[in-house]
Amino acid sequence: MIVDSEQGLFCPDGGFHLDPLLPVERAVLTHAHGDHARAGSGAYLCTPETAALLRRRLGDASIETLRQGERRVVGSVTVSLHPAGHMLGSAQVRIEGRAGVWVVSGDYKREPDPSCAPFEPLRCDAFVTEASYALPLFRWDEPAALAREIVAWWQGNPATSVLFCYALGKAQRLLAEIARISDRPVWVHGMVEPFAQVYREHGVRLAETRHVGDERGLKGELVLAPITARGTPWMKRFRSFEQAFASGILRIRGTRRRRGFDRGFVVSDHADWPGLLRTIRETGAQRVYAMHGHRDALVRYLREVEGIDAAPIGRAQPADPEGD
Amino acid sequence: MRRFAALYDALDSTNSTNAKVAAMQAYFAEAPPGDAAWALFFLTGGRLKRLIAPRLLATWGCERARVPGWLFEESFGLAGDLAETIALLVDTERNGHSAPGKTPPLSRLIEDRLLPLRDAPEEQKRRAVIELWDALDRREIFLLDKLLTGELRVGVSGTLAIRALAQHAGLPPAVVAHRLMGSWQPSAAAFAALIAPEAAETDASRPYPFFLASQLEEEPETLGDPAQWLVEWKWDGIRAQIVRRAGGVFLWSRGEELITDRFPDLSGVWATLPEGTVLDGEVLAFSGGAPMPFSVLQRRIGRQKLSPKILADAPAAFMAYDLLELGRADLRGQPLSERREKLADLVQGRSERLSLSAAVKGGSWAELRELRKQARERGVEGLMLKRWSSPYRHGRPRGDWWKWKIEPYAIDAVLVYAQPGHGRRATLMTDLTFALWDGGELVPVAKAYSGLTDEEIDRLDRWIRQHTIERFGPVRSVEPVHVFELHFEGIAESTRHRSGVAVRFPRIARWRTDKKPQDADTLQTLRSLIRVAR
Structure with a gap:
């Protein structure tokens, strides 16, 4: 039902691509991150939240929306979108047709996240899963405890606490976590704020944000910024600061040390190893395809240990999904 | 825990x-x-x-x-x-x-x-x-x-740990550092003695914390009048203290290893020293009134058994340059000028295996700069500059002791093998092997671990992963494309290396992106440096 193509995953019966890498006629998008939602295609289908986040990037392309759980016939298949727990609006794509039920997970996680709907396990015949962190090295601790660590670091640091993270998704998730335990405002880089607005419009409660703008100093404050701001003149506005990074790759100790961060917070929006295995079992899928990251390790494990028919799909991608 | x-x-x-x-x-x-x-x-x-x-x-x-x-x-x-x-x-x-x-x-x-x-x-x-x-x-x-696995390393320097303990104990760091020297073994009692206000009965073998010189990065003219400085050759041996106390003799390396038994041929030297004496100096292989290359001494250190032949081929001597204790009195607070005077009297005519590291007479910095050029043929690493008025400090405080080393040797070599490093570089390809041309073939000559910036390390790591030819366990052979300028301190013949040459302290000076692999040096060029080093 789904095949590899130069433009990315393609569903011939529905006549659409999933998260296409190149411009195509019809695209179904799992979520609004730049490596999944690219401009230039003729028509898009995604959740209303994803559409809201993409408004600027996709310009005046034709975007149709489908609410989570709503079904739509496309070509000779029926398509529906279901929460993936990765970020606001992120969805798994369920495709039902003459070859049975296929689910394409997109990026997903199983940990609770106050900024989006939780992942919904779907029974299916074939499951296309992400594998960004598909090694047993990766297991995430409870997110609420991590949020408390972040707040403790910030509130114990007399200098500016600069926390680098993905400007869309991770930043808003952290703002939502922080809002639960602290009522102090958080300062944000210009790339974070517009997305935070969209989250709020969709009813997500975030910590109060203040745009860094031309502000200087900000001693004792927490600043969220994309990793691309690191080491640029933008940082000069903070006289003394500590730098932290929030990413799943920091589970490996050496990463933080060699990249010179003062602190590393292991926060990921992707499924960890136990999360991947649990999800695959819950789908009951007879056939599993793995994409991104350590997909080959997951495929081999599923075949040899779990006895599930598995294969890699899509293009190989770098194994640092939340980094630079 | x-x-x-x-x-x-x-x-x-x-x-x-x-x-x-x-x-x-x-x-x-x-x-x-x-x-x-x-x-x-x-x-x-x-x-x-x-x-x-x-x-x-x-x-x-x-x-x-x-x-x-x-x-x-x-x-x-x-x-x-x-x-x-x-x-x-x-x-x-x-x-x-x-x-x-x-x-x-x-x-x-x-x-x-x-x-x-x-x-x-x-x-x-x-x-x-x-x-x-x-x-x-x-x-x-x-x-x-x-x-x-015996690999526990903590990301602090010993000096910092000593400072913290000294603050906890309310003692000067120098006192704590001294009490920790030598054969200190961890136990509750030893820890209590370490932080006690008064020193307990001391271990007779205990050396003093070494005073280490800093690298001179500016021109020596910035140090002022050369008459205020003792200038010595920088000996290329093993830094060590001879402790002569309580009827015994202890030779300590700078790594605080007791190496007395490794140098039976020096036993005549200590036997003549008076009780309650501590000398700081350099153990050298010494023959015909001149030091032999470090590689000769190194060969001797590597041996389990010291055969009469080894002892004859690489006879040891102690080149004394400071006197830390005499007549059981700690002299470290006295100015170097006074310690040197006593030292000269002490070593005078005692043994042909014990000499005073002579002052190099230069006059002006310009003359000394000329003399320094003779370092390589004299088998030394350069000059040492020590302020006459300085006490014997501990650790590596800047200001009173400087090493003014000769320029390192340099070659351009091609990267041929890589493997992951250790510690914070464990995920990166930073143990690199370099080769030189011999006929039409690249022959490995040196491994180097340091010298690149973090940004270069990341770039090279990515390149290595994408251009691996073959893997042998953790080691990868890579396409011979990249040329690096390597610096090293010494060079000697070797039967243990395929190239027949061993280089000392190799490190990366620069990534020569401007050079192609065919522009790298030949093994012949490297071998010709052995003759310069004599």
Whole structure:
């Protein structure tokens, strides 16, 4: 039902691509991150939240929306979108047709996240899963405890606490976590704020944000910024600061040390190893395809240990999904 | 163990010197003395001898984590560190829960559980290790594995740990540093003695903390009048102290290793020294009134048994340059001029194996700069500059002692092999092997680990992964494309290297992106440098 193509995953019966890498006629998008939602295609289908986040990037392309759980016939298949727990609006794509039920997970996680709907396990015949962190090295601790660590670091640091993270998704998730335990405002880089607005419009409660703008100093404050701001003149506005990074790759100790961060917070929006295995079992899928990251390790494990028919799909991608 | 693990985390999660000292000071104040003693041992660079081979630990880790061998390997490949791989995989296997078992205190763990494993049969080791893993949390497993393989390193300098302990004890750091010298062994009693206000009965063998010179980076003219400076040749041997006390003689290397037995041919030297004497100087291979190359001494150090032939080929001598104790009195507070005068009187005519490191007479800095050019043919590394008025300090404080080294040798070589580094570079290809042309073939001549910026390391790491030709375990051969300028300090013939040449302290000076592999130097060029080095 789904095949590899130069433009990315393609569903011939529905006549659409999933998260296409190149411009195509019809695209179904799992979520609004730049490596999944690219401009230039003729028509898009995604959740209303994803559409809201993409408004600027996709310009005046034709975007149709489908609410989570709503079904739509496309070509000779029926398509529906279901929460993936990765970020606001992120969805798994369920495709039902003459070859049975296929689910394409997109990026997903199983940990609770106050900024989006939780992942919904779907029974299916074939499951296309992400594998960004598909090694047993990766297991995430409870997110609420991590949020408390972040707040403790910030509130114990007399200098500016600069926390680098993905400007869309991770930043808003952290703002939502922080809002639960602290009522102090958080300062944000210009790339974070517009997305935070969209989250709020969709009813997500975030910590109060203040745009860094031309502000200087900000001693004792927490600043969220994309990793691309690191080491640029933008940082000069903070006289003394500590730098932290929030990413799943920091589970490996050496990463933080060699990249010179003062602190590393292991926060990921992707499924960890136990999360991947649990999800695959819950789908009951007879056939599993793995994409991104350590997909080959997951495929081999599923075949040899779990006895599930598995294969890699899509293009190989770098194994640092939340980094630079 | 839990408290030590928390200290390790605290030290690991800050780059601030003050925060590190504060964390250690707090630890010393809270920890029971027996635990604090072991913590101090590790903080000052002490290591346990390896108790378990990494290969065995990997096998058991794989078993305990219930993952297939290939998946363990794959995980190890990414984490780059065995202790960490096991800690993370075990943590995942038990889903983040650790048994509610009580973590043993650090000293009990080491003395009662780990050290007795050394001679235990393999199966007993296996059971003991797995039992411990099950009782420890993730970061404790990491530390335990490091202890077992003898690789525990903490990210602080010994000087910093000593400063923290001195602050805790309310003593000057120099006193604590001195009490720690020599054969200090961790125990509750030893720790208590270390921080006691008054010194207990001292260990007769104890050397003084070494005064280390800093590299002179500016021109010597910035040091002012040359008449205020003692200028000596920088000897290329083993820095050492001779301690002559309580009827015994102890030769200490700068790494605080007791090396007395390695130099039986120096026994005549100490026999003549008066009781209560400590000399600082250099052990050299010395023949015909001149030092022999370091490689000669090195060959001798490597031998298990010192045959009469070795002793005859590489006869040792002690080149004294400072006097730290005389007639049982500590002279370190006196100016160098006074210590040198006493030293000259002391060594005068005592033994042909004991000489005074002579003052180099130059006059002006310009004349000294000319003399320094003779360093290589004299078999020395350059000049030492010591302020006549300086006391004998400890550690590497800048200002009074400088080493003014000769320019290093330089060659352009091609990168041919790479493998991951250690510690914070465990995930990066930073152990690099370089080759030179010999006929149409590239022959490996040196390994180098340092000299690139973090940005270059990242770039090179990516390139290596994409241009690997073949893998031999952790080692990869790469396409011979990149040229690097290597610097090194010494060069000697070698039968142990395929190239027939051994270079000393090789490091990367520059990534020569402007050069093509065919522009690299030949082995012939390198060999011709041996003749310069004589």
